Amino acid sequence: MSRPVRVRFAPSPTGPLHIGGVRTALYNYLFARKMGGKMLLRIEDTDQNRFVPGAEEYIQEALKWIGIEIDEGQGPGGPHAPYRQSERKEIYQKEAQRLIDEGKAYYAFDTAEELDAMRKRLEEANAPAAQYNAITRMQMRNSLTMKPEEVKARMDAGDPFVIRLKTPRKEEVRLNDLIRGWVNVHSSAIDDKVLLKSDGLPTYHLANIVDDHLMEITHVIRGEEWLPSAPLHVLLYRYLGWEDTMPQFAHLPLLLKPEGNGKLSKRDADLGGFPIFPLQWTDPVTGVTARGFREDGYLPEATINFLALLGWNPGTEQELFTMDELIASFDLTQVHKAGARFDIQKAQWFNHQYIRLQPDAALAPTVQQQAEADGFNCSLEKAEKIAALLKGRVNFAHEIFTEAGTIFNAPTTYDEAIVTAKWNDDAKKAVAVFRDALQMFNGAFMADEIKHTLGDAMQQAGIKQGKIMQAMRLALTGSGAGPDLMLTMEIIGKEETLARLEKALTTLG
RNA sequence: GGCCGAUUCGUCUAGCGGUUAGGACAUCGCCCUUUCACGGCGGUAACACGGGUUCGAUUCCCGUAUCGGUCACCA
Numbered sequence: 341m342s343r344p345v346r347v348r349f350a351p352s353p354t355g356p357l358h359i360g361g362v363r364t365a366l367y368n369y370l371f372a373r374k375m376g377g378k379m380l381l382r383i384e385d386t387d388q389n390r391f392v393p394g395a396e397e398y399i400q401e402a403l404k405w406i407g408i409e410i411d412e413g414q415g416p417g418g419p420h421a422p423y424r425q426s427e428r429k430e431i432y433q434k435e436a437q438r439l440i441d442e443g444k445a446y447y448a449f450d451t452a453e454e455l456d457a458m459r460k461r462l463e464e465a466n467a468p469a470a471q472y473n474a475i476t477r478m479q480m481r482n483s484l485t486m487k488p489e490e491v492k493a494r495m496d497a498g499d500p501f502v503i504r505l506k507t508p509r510k511e512e513v514r515l516n517d518l519i520r521g522w523v524n525v526h527s528s529a530i531d532d533k534v535l536l537k538s539d540g541l542p543t544y545h546l547a548n549i550v551d552d553h554l555m556e557i558t559h560v561i562r563g564e565e566w567l568p569s570a571p572l573h574v575l576l577y578r579y580l581g582w583e584d585t586m587p588q589f590a591h592l593p594l595l596l597k598p599e600g601n602g603k604l605s606k607r608d609a610d611l612g613g614f615p616i617f618p619l620q621w622t623d624p625v626t627g628v629t630a631r632g633f634r635e636d637g638y639l640p641e642a643t644i645n646f647l648a649l650l651g652w653n654p655g656t657e658q659e660l661f662t663m664d665e666l667i668a669s670f671d672l673t674q675v676h677k678a679g680a681r682f683d684i685q686k687a688q689w690f691n692h693q694y695i696r697l698q699p700d701a702a703l704a705p706t707v708q709q710q711a712e713a714d715g716f717n718c719s720l721e722k723a724e725k726i727a728a729l730l731k732g733r734v735n736f737a738h739e740i741f742t743e744a745g746t747i748f749n750a751p752t753t754y755d756e757a758i759v760t761a762k763w764n765d766d767a768k769k770a771v772a773v774f775r776d777a778l779q780m781f782n783g784a785f786m787a788d789e790i791k792h793t794l795g796d797a798m799q800q801a802g803i804k805q806g807k808i809m810q811a812m813r814l815a816l817t818g819s820g821a822g823p824d825l826m827l828t829m830e831i832i833g834k835e836e837t838l839a840r841l842e843k844a845l846t847t848l849g
Numbered sequence: 850g851g852c853c854g855a856u857u858c859g860u861c862u863a864g865c866g867g868u869u870a871g872g873a874c875a876u877c878g879c880c881c882u883u884u885c886a887c888g889g890c891g892g893u894a895a896c897a898c899g900g901g902u903u904c905g906a907u908u909c910c911c912g913u914a915u916c917g918g919u920c921a922c923c924a
Binding site: 384471544821 | 850851852853854855856859860861862863864871872873874875882883884885886887888916917918919920921922923924
């Protein structure tokens with residue numbers, strides 16, 4: 341009963357991983373680590389029509405970026421390889437055949453047109469549900485209604501067929517979801533799902549159950565969209581004879597649109613101007629690029645912190661968590677049941693928190709690169725100082741350079757409102773006096789020293805420092821607001837400081 | 850529409866029969882500051898509705914409403 345915990349993240353490589361998928365992976369990972377278990381990655385590529393080149397690599401890279409380590413599966417490999425479902429075809433076929441042999445599944449030859457006609461007819465007849473089930477299957481073309489010779493003849497002739505589950509007419513299917521508790525569904529609500537498609541590949545339902553069993557998965561943690569088919573899966577475990585080792589289910593609440601109705605979609609991201617994918621993704625067919633959290637400047641630690649708290653809460657008032665802290669406090673039973681609206685503002689706040697905690701040296705390269713891309717000379721040392729000065733003011737690392745505009749660019753214009761309000765005789769005098777004092781100054785050009793020099797100069801000139809500070813800022817940056825002025829002067833250097841003071845004096849008169 | 854699930858401030862949530870219904874984001878105000886931010890402090894703001902059960906319901910039960918998911922040879 342107490343088997344070692346093994347969970348899996350099983351995405352389909354049909355495009356970039358949705359941020360909701362990342363959260364599912366994260367919850368699986370947190371649970372695995374918390375329980376001292378293993379995290380597997382399985383690629384569910386049974387739909388050949390939807391296969392997108394590059395998607396699998398994208399998934400690997402995204403998980404790596406976010407800090408989710410795969411213990412076993414596609415990538416690191418393991419004892420249950422292969423971990424790509426398209427390479428496990430025979431395994432599913434064997435199990436499907438077993439179900440046929442045991443009378444729990446049957447062959448069906450219905451064409452798409454015939455199925456459509458059946459559904460349409462049922463709908464028009466006001467049937468409660470237009471499905472292929474215990475009642476309707478007797479009117480369809482399958483091995484239950486056809487003579488064995490005919491079935492064999494069609495198969496020998498190479499006619500396409502599928503294998504369908506022979507769902508019982510009346511049976512109560514119960515399942516105990518770790519998050520939702522008992523969920524009961526009557527088997528009449530489950531239809532005769534296709535298990536094996538006519539191309540010989542399994543559908544999700546079969547492949548999933550077979551693999552989870554073979555890979556000894558103990559907990560299936562997945563999105564709520566799977567809840568309706570969970571009873572079917574229970575039925576499959578039963579029919580396959582694996583019910584005693586059936587994994588426990590935990591269905592996660594979905595991520596909803598920031599506003600309006602429905603689940604979070606790509607369109608919301610475009611409309612709201614925020615990413616919905618962990619990494620940037622360029623569609624191989626259309627060439628259209630979609631933004632990513634990483635490229636938009638979100639730190640992985642901020643992203644997981646944000647995601648972890650979207651639908652789960654440890655019950656304490658802690659907001660900031662490292663991955664290890666998340667692992668330590670994670671508990672599946674504390675996952676919220678209702679869907680969570682996606683609010684990018686909170687993600688930005690988390691990023692702000694982590695940016696200000698970053699060492700200056702970690703932020704410096706970003707600043708330096710941007711500066712150089714804009715044609716400015718910027719040593720790493722200078723970039724580090726700028727990072728220190730501005731990191732507390734921004735949400736993203738790339739905003740530091742933007743905020744540092746007045747450091748790199750000498751003012752070409754001066755804020756009119758500030759000029760009118762503050763550029764008076766005292767201000768002119770103060771700037772001139774300070775310039776003179778600075779010219780005489782030959783110590784280390786550091787913020788503290790500059791502050792003293794300014795203070796002394798103002799005192800000697802009989803000017804109240806507080807009255808002229810904004811004018812001083814205006815002279816140096818052209819603006820009335822900005823980061824600490826002394827540090828700003830230290831960073832731009834003595835020569836540039838003097839030049840700017842001089843220029844203000846001549847320009848503003 | 851059938852089935853399944855959900856419902857606490859605008860948003861993410863705590864709460865698991867008795868609370869001034871707590872925290873965070875956002876918002877507003879104050880303080881700090883040479884300014885703008887940051888930060889600190891504080892304010893506004895919620896138990897969907899109706900019945901039960903109970904001495905007492907946000908909490909338990911039943912309806913209603915609303916929202917979400919799902920009804921493919923897609924996952």
